[in-house]
Amino acid sequence: MKRFIVGTAGHIDHGKTTLVKALTGVDTDRLKEEKQRGISIELGFAPFKLPSGQKAAVVDVPGHERFIRHMLAGAFGIDMVLLTIAADEGIMPQTREHMDIIELLGVDKGLVVITKMDLVDEEWMLMVEEEVSEYLKGSILEGAPIIAVSAVTKEGIPQLLAAIESIAEQVQERSAEGYARLPIDRAFTIAGFGTVVTGTLWSGQINTGDALELMPSGLHVKVRNLHVHNERVATAYAGQRVAVNLQGIELAEVSRGELLATPGVLAPSYRIDARLKLIKSSKRNLSNWNRVRFHLGTDETMGRIVLLDREQLNPGEEALVQLVMEKPVVAYKGDRFVIRYYSPVTTIGGGVVIDPQAPKQKRFREEVLEELSMKEEGSLYERILLELENKPEEIMSLPDLVKLTGSTVSAVSAELEQLQQDGMVEDLKNGDYISQKGLGLIREHIHDWLQKYHRQYPLRSGYSREDLRSRFFSKINARRFNLIVKYLEEQNFLVSVQNNLALPEHEPVPGPQEQEIINRVMIAMEKDLFSPPALNELK
Known part of the structure; x- marks a missing residue:
């Protein structure tokens, strides 16, 4: 069966968590504060079984603007989005911000769920559907199904399940080939078992007994047990939500934002070359050396933007940049990322990693821009040759080239x-x-x-x-x-x-000078064969 992750998106109190419960039977609000306040604060997760028997996982993200960084940690790695809009409120600020993030992450499979249909009449519902259709024009979800539901009466839920099933067939399954990479979104302990981390397995596979590396710390750990969909398994594959029980590490040594990976494959870096796009709705331009919040996987760090071919990036524009981080990050060629302005904290853009181990680049250099363009757009043949000829007197292994080319x-x-x-x-x-x-x-x-x-x-x-x-x-x-x-x-x-x-x-053999010395010595020796000269007499 296909492996994929479904994620929610949408404004606070638009019924995302209630919708997930209606679909899966699981209340993903697990914190006491979430129960008391009636809002999601942390990420929620639930196994999901479609009518056909197809299994998936649902990531429920918080909708409050204060918890966008939590939403980002959950949105990385999803394959299909359920953009949730409440019928009684329509499109709201975090609807737009979440949609911007989904576009920046390249999630092009999904649908719109209009929730709380039991709170409005038919005429109002038609108006909301029209508003949503207009809003989606030109977006990554243009033409996506719009399904109205009520999690209370269960009206529309069968139609929603059928739509999810249909879209799931279009989702491209992540390759289990390659190196294991699992961004950690939760870490906790279980009595008698020890440290457990969870996350979405982005690539490769993890087996019970595998030796893995925690990045960027470089700590080595061993997999004791694996769980997928609340079931113990021997192997977890890319595209699955995974709980990994680890040996050789204490809870204090691991946290959200770190990455579990195949040993020796990834390396932390302070510099990343990338293509960056500023969203059209951004209210700010981006100038060289602006400080931003950088989000990749479940990690967030501060960094500076170096614009390589201009002084300013305007809304809707894109450019080649170098990101200079304040702490090392672990990236892979082709990874998508999101940037948010330092203060006030708003989502302003995102992009794709071109070189995760970049040298310090000089601005406005044609050769630098040409090389980055080749790394970005060249064929695999051309990119491998470029990497090998870039540092001509260095030798590279197959894993080196896999990492550099993505x-x-x-x-x-x-x-x-x-x-x-x-x-x-x-x-x-x-x-x-x-x-x-x-x-x-x-x-x-x-x-x-x-x-x-x-x-x-x-x-x-x-x-x-x-x-x-x-x-x-x-x-x-x-x-x-x-x-x-x-x-x-x-x-x-x-x-x-x-x-x-x-x-x-x-x-x-002796050269001319050496031969001259040899000749002198031989002559001196031959003068008196039985009384050779002292060494100092030969100098």
Whole structure:
């Protein structure tokens, strides 16, 4: 069966939580304060079974403007949205803000649920439906079904379930291939089991017994148990709500905003290159170095915007930017994000990550803009070659290239094979790759240095392998450098003499100066074979 997540969106008190209860039988308001105040404060979650037997999960988000950051934590990772609008109030401020966020996150599957239909007459309902249809024009949900329901009388609920079932068929299931990434939205303890974290599994899969890494802290943990839809499972897949019981970590060491991931794949970064769009309804422009709130997954951090090709970004415009964070964030190429103004706190835009491990970029540089455009729009073949040639003397592994391109292992492997056939990339074995451009530069450096060294020290067998690496190729670790040496030996470009390296044509023979000294010594020795001169007499 298909795996997908349904999320609510809409203004406070428009019946999102009551609707979820009518659909799932679960009251997602679990906090005492939520019960007392009658509003959702935290995220709510419920397993969901459609009439066909298809299982899904529902994420219920708070609608109050004070809790938009909670809404954002839940909205990342949903595949279908139920935009909820109360019949007696119509479109309200958080209806619009939630809709802006849904568009920024690229959630293009969903429908509109007009709740509380039992509180208005038919004429009023027609007017609300017309208002909603007009509002959706030009949006990501234009033409989406509009279903009127009453969670009290259950009128319209069967039609809503049928519409959800129909839209679910259009949802593209997340790939279980690739690396596991689970943004944590809750962390708690259960007596006798220990620390439990929950979240939506964005990619890959998690198995009982897996070793995982908590990012950005880098703490290593082990999966003790897994639960999906309140049932214990051996494996959780991308597109599922997952509860993960962890070994090797205390509750105080983990919190919302962190990420559970396959070890060694992701790295925290203070700089991210991205394409940023300012929403049309934003009441503010964005200037270079403006301070913003950056939301990605369940994480929120402060950062600054560097506009790479202009001084100001206006509402409705988009541009290439660099985000400079105040604390490290963990991102992946292709991830969507949302930014909110620092103060007053309002949603102003969002975008897509192009380079999650960006170097410091200089503004108004044509070569920088061209490179980012290639990373953003180029084919996978072109992007792999760009990454390898960008740092020509560095070697990259298959996981490195998967991470940098935001693609899958199988897709990157296929393109690497083609690049090798085209003579653009060399496989150094063990899953390590280098561009022919980079290999050529390394070969040139080694040849020039050894040639000079052989001239200066013709009697020596060669130059120390490790000294050569540390002198010229310190960014390449010893294991990878040895792979390069082995490749160059196989190409008859180098020879190894114990721990030294030499050019194949080199033979330890004296040069002109050395030969002159040898000749002088031989003459002195031959003058009196039985009474050789003292060493100081030979100098």
